[in-house]
Amino acid sequence: MVNDEFILLKNLHRTYQEAGLEHAVLKGITLTIGRGETIALLGRSGSGKSTLLNVISGIDKLDQGRVIVNGVDLTVLPERESTLFRRKNIGFVYQFFNLIPTLTAVENIALVLELNGYSPSVVREKSRAMLTAVGLGQEADRFPDRMSGGEQQRVAIARALVHSPGLVLADELTGTLDAETGELILSLLQQLVSDQGGTLLLVTHSLAVAKTADRILTLEDGLLSEQEGSFAW
Numbered sequence: 399m400v401n402d403e404f405i406l407l408k409n410l411h412r413t414y415q416e417a418g419l420e421h422a423v424l425k426g427i428t429l430t431i432g433r434g435e436t437i438a439l440l441g442r443s444g445s446g447k448s449t450l451l452n453v454i455s456g457i458d459k460l461d462q463g464r465v466i467v468n469g470v471d472l473t474v475l476p477e478r479e480s481t482l483f484r485r486k487n488i489g490f491v492y493q494f495f496n497l498i499p500t501l502t503a504v505e506n507i508a509l510v511l512e513l514n515g516y517s518p519s520v521v522r523e524k525s526r527a528m529l530t531a532v533g534l535g536q537e538a539d540r541f542p543d544r545m546s547g548g549e550q551q552r553v554a555i556a557r558a559l560v561h562s563p564g565l566v567l568a569d570e571l572t573g574t575l576d577a578e579t580g581e582l583i584l585s586l587l588q589q590l591v592s593d594q595g596g597t598l599l600l601v602t603h604s605l606a607v608a609k610t611a612d613r614i615l616t617l618e619d620g621l622l623s624e625q626e627g628s629f630a631w
């Protein structure tokens with residue numbers, strides 16, 4: 399059965415204090431996401447897209463509001479349990495990759511499996527298979543800073559998906575990639591998440607990418623709006 403309330407975001411607020419000034423970035427975000435949906439998140443630079451992903455994933459703290467994933471309210475769980483839940487159920491592709499420079503490609507991918515308690519043989523098998531799925535089967539032992547931007551993106555995608563999380567959060571993948579390569583990598587991400595039956599919240603500036611999503615949301619002035627019906631572009 400389709401669970402059309404897989405993710406519930408209720409009245410999310412986040413305000414930063416800087417130099418004595420308050421800057422409200424999220425001003426009451428409310429959203430329901432169904433299982434298996436792909437959502438494109440648009441918004442100009444500084445509108446709070448990364449902040450929204452970070453508060454959902456627990457990287458950043460909320461001032462107010464609830465994040466409920468598959469019926470579990472992460473905002474009331476004790477910190478340790480919330481961390482364990484997120485580690486199992488959420489995959490994150492960071493805006494700036496955040497690959498660990500002292501680990502090889504395959505070790506970067508294996509880490510989340512190790513943290514989730516998989517046996518060494520399963521860790522090895524799953525992380526190799528995921529590297530192959532992103533087309534880097536031959537590059538397992540290379541270090542991230544020796545890889546091209548596009549290769550690093552694919553390692554970051556493999557790392558986010560290797561534990562088959564129900565929810566994948568993908569921040570805008572930056573870098574020096576040309577638009578065509580960037581779109582190819584995003585469609586690879588979408589395909590892999592869809593193969594796993596996962597739900598994807600994807601930040602993008604590309605309307606071509608957004609058009610392939612089930613829903614398009616725009617973050618502006620701390621609030622979300624949804625593009626309804628057929629698209630004009």
Ligand SMILES: Nc1ncnc2c1ncn2[C@@H]1O[C@H](COP(=O)(O)OP(=O)(O)OP(=O)(O)O)[C@@H](O)[C@H]1O
Pocket residue numbers: 414415416423441442443444445446447448449450493
């Ligand atoms: N830790 C922080 N402390 C203070 N201000 C912050 C912090 N993180 C983000 N901000 C501010 O919050 C606002 C939103 O930032 P955020 O990174 O979420 O934007 P964004 O939409 O992801 O932008 P971009 O498209 O450039 O990545 C910005 O004005 C930023 O300066």
Ligand SMILES: [Mg+2]
Pocket residue numbers: 447448449493569570
């Ligand atoms: Mg950002």
